Amino acid sequence: MDTRLFAPDPKVLEEISNLPIESASRRAAGFLARLVGNASFLSARVLPLLQGADLNGDWHVACRHDAPDGSYSLQVFVWPPGSRTRIHDHSSWGAYCCAVGTVLEERYERLDDGSVPDHARLRKIWQLAWSRGDGVSTVLPGDGGIHRVGNPGGAPAVSVHLYGPRVGTFDGRDYDISRDYVCDRTEI
16 A cells, blocks of 8 residues: 655645744644645545545554654544544654544543553543544643544544654553553554
């Protein structure tokens, strides 16, 4: 499968990725809102994904464009009905915008201090259903963006994500709240 994505001017993405973390996530939100609002982008890069979507499968990254130096990654996710990620965080800032359908995001806060290896106690602090036109969700690295995203509906959904450079050597962490467990993740 060809997972490359025609990206807008890479210089714009490079400029965003070179900003301080909080400024970058705000600029990324504006960038994604404009991109998802672009009818040409939707008709050429998003809507065709729904025709070939496996409605019984799991979520997946259908298209992506990664900077050669790792400074950003622009990705299009397909969410079949009922699919969802694990609870996780990222080692970079990130932003996403729903382009088709609805995705549900749950946010968590960490209750422990992180001093015990492989242990994390979490509490869900909010959840929000995002549809096209509802805006853009942003996350900060690590504990500033513990979340789960999924599609609880009966129709497929598509979202567009932009991630900045990794702050650490791994991609992020996965959490299991049934066991108060956390582990590093090398790739999402």
